[in-house]
Amino acid sequence: MIDCPESTTVQTIVIGGGQAGLSVGFHLAKLGLPFQILDANERVGDAWRKRWDSLRVFHPARYVGLPGMRFPGRGDAFPTKDQMADYLVEYARRFRLPVRNGIKVNRLWKEADQFVIAAGDQVIRSENVVVAMANYQQPRVPAFAAELDPAIVQLHSHEYRNLSQLREGGVLVVGAGNSGAEIAIEAARSHPTWISGQESGHIPWQNDGFIGRFFLVRLLRFFYHHILTVKTPLGRKLRPKLIAATAPLIRVKPEGLTGCGVTRVPRMAGVRTGLPLLADGSTLDVKNVIWCTGYHRGFGWIELPIFQENGEPEHEEGTVRSVPGMYFVGLHFLYSMTSASLVGVGRDAERVAKAIASRARILKPGLTQR
Template sequence: MSSQPAASINTVVIGGGQAGLSVGYHLARRGIPFVIVDAHERIGDAWRTRWDSLRLFTPNRLNGLDGMPFPAPGHSFATKDAMADYLESYAARFELPVRTGVRVDGLRRNGDRFLVTAGDQRFDAGNVVVAMSSWQRPERPAFTPALDPGIVQLHSSEYRNPSQLRAGGVLIVGGGNSGAEIAHEICRDHQVWLAGPRVSQVPFRPESAVGRALMPFVGRVVFHRILTTSTPMGRRFHAKHRFQAEPLLRVKSKDLASAGVKRVGRVTGVKDGLPMTDDGTPIDAANVIWCTGYEPGFSWIDLPIFENGLPRQVRGVVEGEPGLYFVGLKLLYAVSSSQIHGVGRDAARVVNAIVARTAPASRDARFIEAMAAG
């Protein structure tokens, strides 16, 4: 079947989560024609499809996008479904043109514009904003197919609740926040091993009195203004933590220990069909949950902009490809760049750059029209 003719539009925003909706909000305010495309069937599904008990780590006072506060008490912590519903309401309130069920599979240059493809759909765009997180494609070790086929294997992106598991022990590989929270939930009914190096942890809980007092300061000042690529401290932080797990926030190491979760070494291979740690010990697990993170998943972008799998950009602007922008990446500019309360600033800056590119062309068009009329 032949592809449809390319629809011409000023700006295509790829991704309809909090980053893409933030870009859409600012584009609409500036009068720039645009469309947002998202692979999910419903706005907010990136949140709805995460594990059932997930709650956000930030209080609701930090969970609103530009123009619309989160509709819940500021000190409470939203469920993942409440966050999904908020994003859907946000798109409706500002009448953002979101096309769901559109999975982009190609982005390349088309003269001085871009061609965006999604199956048989094609978009001819003057600007493209890739508004996606750094966590797109689940990663698993290469040796996972060698495990006994009777072992239930799930990536954290596939885990919803303990009913998916077989009777017997559970090995969780990866000790970041996802691994810690899932381990703490599962250990009520299963023996749990947690594999991998220990992760640093924040010295307070988000829900505690200390957390209530400090979280807004940490989010709005430390993460948003201090730990940025504009400060020496921020640049050192970015260089050290870009590829590391986030510090533990709600479930701490002592919580796991008191709940009976057993720490084991790194899982490095398979022995007799069982996962094996770095000291050669097999783990007799009936289930394995891979909390091993994600890769950015940008293989569909056919442009020479990547270094170590990440785009070369300055505060979201890809200087080597005029008209191409990113929003929502981990440490794009600040720690807050991948957090709900931080995407608005990056979105606004990118939209300013789009307006600056668009305005001269508009002025030239008006001048030509005036000359032709007069």
């Protein structure tokens, strides 16, 4: 046990103050439950604010509002990352959600019936903990990245903001998912650009086109939100593959990459004489490498026996049965294919908040769970 003068007790601690944590907070407040939201960022919305400058949300604004507050502006527009960040700030303000920013949780464990959360020199105890964040927390790059020539600029997509960070000369984007494709197209405006990695498939229509944004996006949303769930035979069958797979390209099409001057090359397999070595044995003489190679889960601070062999938390629709009072919101395919997105996080947050209320035996009269 840590002896800390700042030790406090709160009924429910929500770890993570992005869209998942704020959605949980909304529903806990609606149920009259005491809670605090802890977030490592200095400001609400920073997780969006710190992405690359040209990033836009993949869904039209009409689908990205959180529970209780629609996204402002035109419903068919695709919000920018800064508009998304500002929306989250206003959301937290409007519902007076108790977000404590600049609080990075270092450890989480349990003593008797209480959870213990260590954050720097602070210790907080609680009856319930909601880990409200996605599976993608720590940028992942291959070990051989350290062998590249020190003169080559290396950035993970998590660090990339705009073209001003790059040296004059060629750019290799490693990873052909959505982030890699969009960053490669941006880089090709002013640099010779190559992209390596296996294509993950693509949505066979223009997401930004009239038919796409007004009709087909609704069809896709319905399929991802209501069909691909843990409640349907199809969802249960496909879930393991979808969790492990890279998402298909949404806004960019393969022909769009080549049309913008991006050259497709085999995957990067290593380093030779300080240069990127491709799977076909050739090397690329580039001055910049942008790693769009995904993230580690980053849950090493959770000191509880809740993880499967593959590193994923063991849960049922966000509730960890083996550790009462432990919950997750925001994980990829927690309940449905939309669970980690703005489209689906609110539904999962409501379910978890009601589970907490039921556990505490203080569910408000007249409020029933679905």
